[in-house]
Amino acid sequence: MIQSTLIKELRELLRDGRVRISFLIVLLLIAVATWISKTQYTITNQQYQQADNEERAVWENQGEKNPHSAAHYGTYAFKPKYPLSLVDQGVDKFTGTSIFLEAHKRNEAQFSKAADQTGLARFGDLTPDFVLLFIIPLLIVFLGYNAFTKEREMGTLVLLKSQGTPIWKLIFGKWLALFLPVFTIVFLLFIVAGIVLTNLENYGVFNWDSLGMLFLVYMGYYIIFINMVLFISLKLKKSGIALVVALATWILACLAVPKAASNIAESKHPYPTRQEFASNILQDQKEGLDGHDPWNKQAKLLEKKVLQEYKVDSLEQLPFNFDAYRMQKGEEHTAEIYLKHYKHLKTQFEEQSKLYRGLAVLSPFLPARFMSMAIANTDYATHWHFADAAENYRVELQAFLNGNFAENSAYGEWSYRANADTWKNMPQFGYDPPELGETLATNTSNLVILSVWVLGTFLLLFFTTKKL
Amino acid sequence: MYQFNFKYELKSLLRNGWIQLMTLLLLGLFLFAFYNGNEKVDKRKNDIQAAFNEVKESDQNMLLLLDSVQRGVEVSASRWTIPTKPMAVGNYHPRVAAMNPGPLAFVATGQSDLFSHYIKPKASGDDMALNFTEISNPVQQLFGSFDLAFVIIYLLPLIIIAFTYNVLSSEKESGTLRLLASQPISMRSWVLQKMGIRLFWVVLMIGVVLILVSVIIPSGVNIGELLPVSGVTLGYIFFWFALAFAVNLWVGSSSKNAIALIGLWLVFVLLIPSVLNQMGNALYPMPSRTLMINEMRSAKAEATKKQDQILDNFLRDHPEYAINDPNQNRSFYHRYMASQQLVREELQPVVGRFERQLQNQQQWISQLKWVSPAIIVQQELNALAGSSTKDYENYRKQVTAFAESWRQHLLPFLYNNKPFSTDDYENLPEFQYQRLTSDTTLISIIALVLIALIGVILGFLKGIGSQSTEKFITQ
Numbered sequence: 001m002i003q004s005t006l007i008k009e010l011r012e013l014l015r016d017g018r019v020r021i022s023f024l025i026v027l028l029l030i031a032v033a034t035w036i037s038k039t040q041y042t043i044t045n046q047q048y049q050q051a052d053n054e055e056r057a058v059w060e061n062q063g064e065k066n067p068h069s070a071a072h073y074g075t076y077a078f079k080p081k082y083p084l085s086l087v088d089q090g091v092d093k094f095t096g097t098s099i100f101l102e103a104h105k106r107n108e109a110q111f112s113k114a115a116d117q118t119g120l121a122r123f124g125d126l127t128p129d130f131v132l133l134f135i136i137p138l139l140i141v142f143l144g145y146n147a148f149t150k151e152r153e154m155g156t157l158v159l160l161k162s163q164g165t166p167i168w169k170l171i172f173g174k175w176l177a178l179f180l181p182v183f184t185i186v187f188l189l190f191i192v193a194g195i196v197l198t199n200l201e202n203y204g205v206f207n208w209d210s211l212g213m214l215f216l217v218y219m220g221y222y223i224i225f226i227n228m229v230l231f232i233s234l235k236l237k238k239s240g241i242a243l244v245v246a247l248a249t250w251i252l253a254c255l256a257v258p259k260a261a262s263n264i265a266e267s268k269h270p271y272p273t274r275q276e277f278a279s280n281i282l283q284d285q286k287e288g289l290d291g292h293d294p295w296n297k298q299a300k301l302l303e304k305k306v307l308q309e310y311k312v313d314s315l316e317q318l319p320f321n322f323d324a325y326r327m328q329k330g331e332e333h334t335a336e337i338y339l340k341h342y343k344h345l346k347t348q349f350e351e352q353s354k355l356y357r358g359l360a361v362l363s364p365f366l367p368a369r370f371m372s373m374a375i376a377n378t379d380y381a382t383h384w385h386f387a388d389a390a391e392n393y394r395v396e397l398q399a400f401l402n403g404n405f406a407e408n409s410a411y412g413e414w415s416y417r418a419n420a421d422t423w424k425n426m427p428q429f430g431y432d433p434p435e436l437g438e439t440l441a442t443n444t445s446n447l448v449i450l451s452v453w454v455l456g457t458f459l460l461l462f463f464t465t466k467k468l
Numbered sequence: 469m470y471q472f473n474f475k476y477e478l479k480s481l482l483r484n485g486w487i488q489l490m491t492l493l494l495l496g497l498f499l500f501a502f503y504n505g506n507e508k509v510d511k512r513k514n515d516i517q518a519a520f521n522e523v524k525e526s527d528q529n530m531l532l533l534l535d536s537v538q539r540g541v542e543v544s545a546s547r548w549t550i551p552t553k554p555m556a557v558g559n560y561h562p563r564v565a566a567m568n569p570g571p572l573a574f575v576a577t578g579q580s581d582l583f584s585h586y587i588k589p590k591a592s593g594d595d596m597a598l599n600f601t602e603i604s605n606p607v608q609q610l611f612g613s614f615d616l617a618f619v620i621i622y623l624l625p626l627i628i629i630a631f632t633y634n635v636l637s638s639e640k641e642s643g644t645l646r647l648l649a650s651q652p653i654s655m656r657s658w659v660l661q662k663m664g665i666r667l668f669w670v671v672l673m674i675g676v677v678l679i680l681v682s683v684i685i686p687s688g689v690n691i692g693e694l695l696p697v698s699g700v701t702l703g704y705i706f707f708w709f710a711l712a713f714a715v716n717l718w719v720g721s722s723s724k725n726a727i728a729l730i731g732l733w734l735v736f737v738l739l740i741p742s743v744l745n746q747m748g749n750a751l752y753p754m755p756s757r758t759l760m761i762n763e764m765r766s767a768k769a770e771a772t773k774k775q776d777q778i779l780d781n782f783l784r785d786h787p788e789y790a791i792n793d794p795n796q797n798r799s800f801y802h803r804y805m806a807s808q809q810l811v812r813e814e815l816q817p818v819v820g821r822f823e824r825q826l827q828n829q830q831q832w833i834s835q836l837k838w839v840s841p842a843i844i845v846q847q848e849l850n851a852l853a854g855s856s857t858k859d860y861e862n863y864r865k866q867v868t869a870f871a872e873s874w875r876q877h878l879l880p881f882l883y884n885n886k887p888f889s890t891d892d893y894e895n896l897p898e899f900q901y902q903r904l905t906s907d908t909t910l911i912s913i914i915a916l917v918l919i920a921l922i923g924v925i926l927g928f929l930k931g932i933g934s935q936s937t938e939k940f941i942t943q
Contacts, residue, residue: 018727036746051758058765073769076761094582094606098758108603111757115582115601116822118748118829118857119850120843122579122612123741130742138734142727240638240722244630247730251626259618262611263504266604273515274584274603279522345603352605380606 005173006180009147013177019143023181026131026139030189033128037086038196044081051098052078060424064417067401068327074102075397077390077429079109082377083197083206087190087214088129090378093121099387101394101429103401104331106338108274109387128189132218133369134254137225140182141246144229146239147174153239168462171230175461178226183219190215210436214375220454221368225250227457234465257363264359265352271345284337302329315411323412324405331398338391346384360449367449374443377433381442386431393429400426473658477665487669490627494677497623501616502685505574508613512573512585516566519586523564527893530561534890554881554888555801557896558591558874565589565867565899570854571689575697576617576846578855581609583863589871591878592804600864617849620701621842622737625708628670629729632712634722635662641722656928659716667709671702696909700848703916707841710923717930740840744833752828755821767814771807801882805875823861830857841919844912851906862904870899 013019059075077099085092096109114121124130151157160170190211197206229246236242272280306322307313315322353370360366373379409416440447481487530551536543537552551557566586573580584602612618636659639645648658678698682689711732719728837843850856877897881888 018724047756047758051756051762054762055765058762058769062769073772076765078758091606091610094609096601098761108599110599110601112582112601112606113754114609116754116757116826118745118826118833119579119846120741120745120748120833123745123842123846124738126739126742126746134738135734138730146723238722240634240726243723243726244633247626247726248630251623255622256614258611259614260500262608263507263614266608267504267507267511270511271604273586274599274601275519275586275588276515277603349605352607356607383606 002169002173002176005170006176009174009177010180013143013181022139022142023185026135026185029126029131029135030128030185033126033131034086034189034193034196037089037127038200041081041083041086042200048078048080048097051076056428059426061420062423063420066414066416067405067418067422068103068324070418070423071103071398071401074100075429076100077386077393077431079383079386080431082382082433083200084210084214084376085378086128086197087132087193087211088372088376088378089125089127090129090373090376091380091383092378093117093125095380095383099390101390101397103398104334106335106342106391106394109383128193129372132186132189133221133365133372136182136186136222137250137254140178140222140225141229141243141250143181144174144178144226145233145243145246147178147230148233149236149239149242152237167465171234171462171465175226175230178230179223182222182226186215186218186222207436210375213436213440214372217368217371217375217450220450221364224364224450224453224457227454227461231457231461231464234461253363253365257359258365258369261356261359261363261366265355268355269348269351271348277341277345281337281341284340285334298333299326299330302326318411320406321409321411321413321416322406323414324402324409328399328402328406331395331402335391335395342391349380349384357445357449360446360453364450364453367446367453370446371443371450374439374446375436377439382433385434389431390429397426473661474665477662481666481669486631487673490631490670491673491677493627494673495680497619498616498674498677498681499684501614501619502574502681504613505577505615506685508577508580508615509569509574512569512580516564516568516586519564519566519588523561523588526561530557531890531893534888534893538889552887552889554878554886555591555805557888558878559593562588562590563870563874563896563899565870565901567863567901570903571693572697572853573855574616574689574853576849576853576855577613577615578617578850578853579857579860580853580855581613583860587867589867589874591875592801592808593871600860600867616697617846617853620704620849621845624701624705625733625737626730628705628708629712629726629733631666631670632663632709632716633726633729635659635666635712636716637720637722637725656717656930659713659927660924663709663713663716667705670705670709674701674705696852696906697849699913700845700852700909700916703913703920704841704845707916707920707923710920710927714923714927714930717927736840737842741843741846744836744839744843748829748832751832752825754825757822760818760822763818764815767811771811771814774807805879805882826857826861838915838919841916844915848906848909848912851904852909854903859904863901866901867899870897873897 055076055078062070062073065073079095079097079099081092093113096112098111099109100107124134146153148157151160194208194211197211228249232246232249233242236245271277303315303322303326306318306325307315310318312318318325356366356370370379374381404418404422405416408418434442533543533545534551537550543550549556549560551561564586565588569585581604582602583600587600634641636645636655639648651658675698678694679691682691682694712729715725715728715732719725833843833847837847847856851858874897877895878888880886881892
C-alpha cells in the first residue's frame, strides 16, 4: 500500500502543470544562485590573496625603522572566504573582512559588504541559502497542502477507507511522495556544489564531511516542513483553507519569528554603541582596569620592581631598553582591558544566542539557520573566532617588536632603527576556521532542538490521527 | 443590489469571524511593530543624549584646565593633553556629530541598524578612519527588524491575499454562483463590489488600528505627519486588491488562486528586489575594499617618508601660516597635519569611487523600482523614516565636511603657534544635521495607484472576453 500510494502521488505530481512549473523555477533559481555565488566566491578569494600578499610585502619592505614606529604603522589581517559559503553566505555580508593590527589598540573588523550596498539589498540576496531556507519549504507547502484534502474533496477518501489499510501506511506513502522529490533536488544541488568546490583552485578547507552534515541539517529542516504540511492537510477539510494555514505557518516560521526574535534579542541584551564601547575602554585606560591602579601608577611600581630584580639603581644600567620593556608591559595591560570589554560583548552575544535558541520552539527555521551558518563557517561565532585569532596575533606582534626594541637599544634610545630584515622574522598571520567536530560540539543545543522538532512533528503526524 | 450585497458580505464576514480575526491580527502586528520601532528610536535618542552629556562633562574639565593654565597654576594632566594645545582640543575634546531621528524614524529601520548615529571626528584622524558602521550582532541585521515597514511590505499583502483569494471561487465551489447568475448584475462588477467591500474593511480596520496603536504607544507623532505613510500604504493595499481582483477573474479554483497570488507575492516582494539588486551590483560593481586598503597604505607610507618636504610645500601653499613659522619650533603635529592633508587629497578619488558606485546603484534602483510596488514602498518608507541609503550618505558627507571645518578651525592655532584659550571655546564649531526630505512621495502614490488600475483593467478585460456569466460557472 505504501508503494502504491507513493507511485500514485508521484504520478499525480508529475501530471500537475503547477508542480512542473514550480520545480523548474526552483531548479532555475538554484542554478542562478549557485552560479552567482561561485563567481563572487572566486573574485573575493582572488582579492583576498592579492590583498594579503601586497600587505605582507608592505610590511616586509618597511626598511630601517624604529620597531615602535612599525607597531604604529601596523598591518592588516584579512578574513578569507570559506568554501561552504558557496552554499550558505550566513552573516558574511554584515561582518567586516579586514582588521587593522596596530600598537595600543584592538580594532574592529572594517568594511562590511552590507554598508556598501543600497537598501534594496535588505530584501535578501539571490543565494543558495535563500532558496534552501525559504523557497524549498514553500515548494513543500505547494506540493503537499492538498495531499489529504483532495481525497476528501474528490470523494476518494471513502474508497481509501474501504481498502482497510492502516492509516500510517497511507500517511507514510504520501510522506515519501513529498520527501523523494525534495531529497532529489537538494541532493543534486549539494553534489553539484561539491563538484564545483573541488574543482576550484586552492579551495582550502573544504571537505565532504561538512557538506554531508549540511545536507543532513537541511533534510531535517525539510522533514519538519513535510510533517507539518501533511498534518495540516490531514486535519483540515478544504484545500483552500489548508493552503492558507500552511502558508501562515511558513510565514511565521521563516519570516515573522526570526524578525521578532531579532528585535527581542536586541532590546533584551543590547550591545553598546561603537562610541560608548570606545569611551568605556578609554575610561579603563585612564583610571586603571576596573578603577584601580591606573597604568602610570603601575608603571612606577614596575620600575621599582625591575630595578630591584637587577640590583641596579638607575634605568640606564639595565641590560635592556626599559622604555621598550615598559611599553610591552603597557601593551599587555591594554590587551587585558580590551579582553575585558570584548568579553562583555561576547556575553551579550551569548545571551542573545540563548534567546534565539529559546525562541526556536516557535520556529524550526532558527536552529536550521544557525546550524547551516555554523557548518559553513559563515556564522557570527566564526567571525569571533577570527577576530580573536587576529587579536592574539596582534599581541604577539607587539611582543616581537617591543622585544626587538628592548634587546637592541639602550634606555632612552628612541633613535634606534631596527634593520630592514627585521620585519621578515615575524611570521605571517594565518587563520584556520574551526573544524567540523568543534563546530558540532559548540552547536549541540541547536542540533538537539532540530532533532526534537523532527521527532515531535513525526509523532504529531503519525500518532494523533486514529481515523480519516 | 449594491446595498444588499454590502449587507450580505458584512454579515457573512462577521459570522465566519474574518473581520474579528483580521482586526486582532492587524492590531497585534501593528502594536508589536510600533513598539519595536519606538524602542529603537528611544535607544538612539538616549545614546545621542548620553554622548552630548559626556562631552559637556569633559568640556567642563577642559575649561577648568584652561583656566588653571592661564592663571599659571601647575596642572596634573599629561603634557600632551593640556587643552592650550590646539591639537589636544582637536583630539581629546571632539564634538558630537549626531544624526537625530526624524519624527517618522520608527516607521522603517532601513539601513539604520548598520550605521552609527553619532560620530566624534578628531582633528588628527583621517576621514578613512571615521568608521560609520555600528557594532552589533550581525544575526540581527541578517534577520532584519520587525518594524512597520515589514508589516506593510511583507505581511499586509499576505493578509489581503488570505482575505480575497476565493471571492469568486468559493461561490463557485459552494454552488451559490448559479443563484447569483440569476441576478441582474454582471460578473465583473459583482466581483468588483465584493472586492470593494473588503478593501473598505481593510482600510477602515487599518485606520482604526493606527489610531488605537498611536494612543497605546505614544510616539510623539501627530496623525498629520503619518499622512504620507498612510498614503503610500493605501496605494500598496489598492495594488494588492487589484491584483487579487484580476486573479479571481482569470484563474479558477480557490487553491489555484491562492497559489497564483502567493507566486506573485514571491515575485514582487522577494525575487524582483533580489534580482534587481544583483543586476545593480553586476552593472556597477563596488571596488574591493581590501584592495583599497593596499592603496591607502602605500599613499600613507609615501607621505610619512616625505613629511618634512610636505610641510615645506604646505607652508608655501599657505603663506598665512608661514609668516611666523619658527623653523625650530616645528612639532610632530605641524608635519603630521600637513601630510594628512596630502593623503586625504590623494585618497579622495579612491574613496570617491565607492560613493559614486553607490550613487549609481541607487540611481539604477530609482529607475527600475517601478517594476515592483514592494520596492516603491520600501524606498519611500525608508526615505520618509530618514533611514535610506541616501540619508546615510548625506550624513556621511555632512560629518566629513564637519571634520574638515573642525580641523580648519584649529589649524590656524597650530601653525600660528597660538595657544587655545577659554575665550576660544565659545567659537568652536558645532555640528547640525540637515535632514533630507522625500519629494517623491506623491509620485510613488500615483504610481502605485496607476499600477493597481492596470490590474483592475486586466480583470475587466477577462470580463469582456467572456461576456456571459455562464463561462465563469462552467469553467
